[in-house]
Amino acid sequence: MSPLNWGVDSAAIADEELLSCVKNNYGMPDFWGRYLSTVPGASEGLTTNEINFLKSNGIKIMPIYNNFRNTVGKQQGIVAARNAIYRAKRLGIKDGTVLFANIERFFEVDANWLIGWVETMFSSTYRPGYYHDPVQGNFNEAYCQAVAQSELVKNQSILWSAEPQTGVSSKTKIPRFRPQKPDCYATVWAWQYGRNSTECPIDTVLADQKLYNLMY
Known part of the structure; x- marks a missing residue:
């Protein structure tokens, strides 16, 4: 097991006030998960000013794409991946960074969508990732079907459980790294172990060093 890095994710913009809240209550994050697009009622989109602010504080960025609701069908997966790549390029996110598709537990998802996402990411300069719930919802079944059908999904996907x-x-009281994994071959390098902080509008996340090296 490689070293762990501790961070947070938020739907809100990471500004001085929110960073101070996190630092004062939990510690200085190594990375920050943020959404590439503004989705009304769900997330504020990442900006170049925010990127500069986080980087000036030595915090890496873990990009998440959530501007979709339909996770069925290969074409839908391709479109979502293309849009994520477009947003990442516009924000200047470096090549090789993992872009995570935000697949909520209440989404219906199939293997074809997951394959479309990975194939499109693989042909770009970015790496494919999935934020997912392997217990609730049907991601587990869809992912294992995709792994059985596609060597690219099996070998290229990076999972965030x-x-x-x-x-x-x-940061000083993290749990042992034990994320739940799908019932098939899976590279799980991140774990959102704490959700909906009562002190700040963030979740707490652990990431393997290998993933941390692939953040922006």
Whole structure:
């Protein structure tokens, strides 16, 4: 097991106020998960000013794409990946960075969508990732079908698990790295172990050093 890095993710913009809240209550994050697009009622989109602010504080960025609701069908996966790549390029996110598709537990998702996302990412300068819940919803089944059908999905996908929930913690009191994995071959390098902090509007996340090296 390589070293772990501790960070947070937020739907809100990471500004001085929010960073101070995180630092004062939990510690200084190594990275920050942020959404590439503004989605009304769900997330504020990442900006170049925010990127500069985080980088000036020595914080890496973990990009997430969530501007989609339909996760069925290969063409839909291709379109989502193309849009994520477009947003990442416009923000100047470096080549080789993992872009995570935000697949919520209540989404219906199929293997074809997952294959479309990976194939499109693989032909770009970015790496394919999935934020997912391997317990609730049907991601587990869809992902294992995709792995069985596609060597690219099996070998290129980087997973960020939302299970189990052990509760938000400070940087100095992290749990042992034990994310729930799908029931098939899976490279799970991130774990959102604490959700919906009562102190700041963030979730707490652990990431393997290998993934940290692929953040922006």
